Amino acid sequence: MLNRLEEYTQYFLFCNYSYLVFDHSARDLDELEQIWKNEQHFRVGEEPCFTYRLSGFKKAGVETFDVFAQISIPLYEYHYGIKLLNYNNNQAFIKKLYDQALTDEELRIVGEVVSKAIFDQIEWQINRISGPNEQAELG
Numbered sequence: 001m002l003n004r005l006e007e008y009t010q011y012f013l014f015c016n017y018s019y020l021v022f023d024h025s026a027r028d029l030d031e032l033e034q035i036w037k038n039e040q041h042f043r044v045g046e047e048p049c050f051t052y053r054l055s056g057f058k059k060a061g062v063e064t065f066d067v068f069a070q071i072s073i074p075l076y077e078y079h080y081g082i083k084l085l086n087y088n089n090n091q092a093f094i095k096k097l098y099d100q101a102l103t104d105e106e107l108r109i110v111g112e113v114v115s116k117a118i119f120d121q122i123e124w125q126i127n128r129i130s131g132p133n134e135q136a137e138l139g
Contacts, residue, residue, distance in 0.1 A: 004111040004112075004115050005052060005115060008054055008118055008119075011057060011058055011059065011122070012054040012055060012056055012057055012058065012066075013056030013058060013064075014054070014055040014056055015052075015053070015054050015055070016053055016055075017050065017051060018051050019032045019035075019048070019050050019051075020049050020051075021035045021049075044075055044076060046074075046075045047073065047074045048073050048075075049070055049071060049072040049073070050071045050072075051068060051069070051070045052068060052069050052118075053067070054118070057125065057126075060125075065129075067122055069117050070085040071084055072084075072085070078097065078098075079096060079098065080095070080098060081093075082095075082102070082106075084113055084114060086117075087117060093113065094109070094110070
């Protein structure tokens, strides 16, 4: 997913991402893996999340803007889900039993959904600052 989002970084001054997992934050994937290995953290009702933020759209001058996507993994009694903030009525768009890992196809779908959400935010912001008579584009 991060590879897919890389295409947008050239248009922004800064890119960062963070993980909040069970009252613990991780700065990188190694820390995240260590947190995930501790089964004591897994409680029904928890929602670990990943936030990806792009800051300072370069071509907007003084009208610069930020965009972000936040994926969470709600833990239900018998299954978990994948949901994206402000997408699908904030409901999980993928649901799996705990003994089922995400397939490559599901990971591809997550990447597409997040990438489209970022693109839609960029497009909306460009249209907002361009006004009705101008149509700005990436590139």
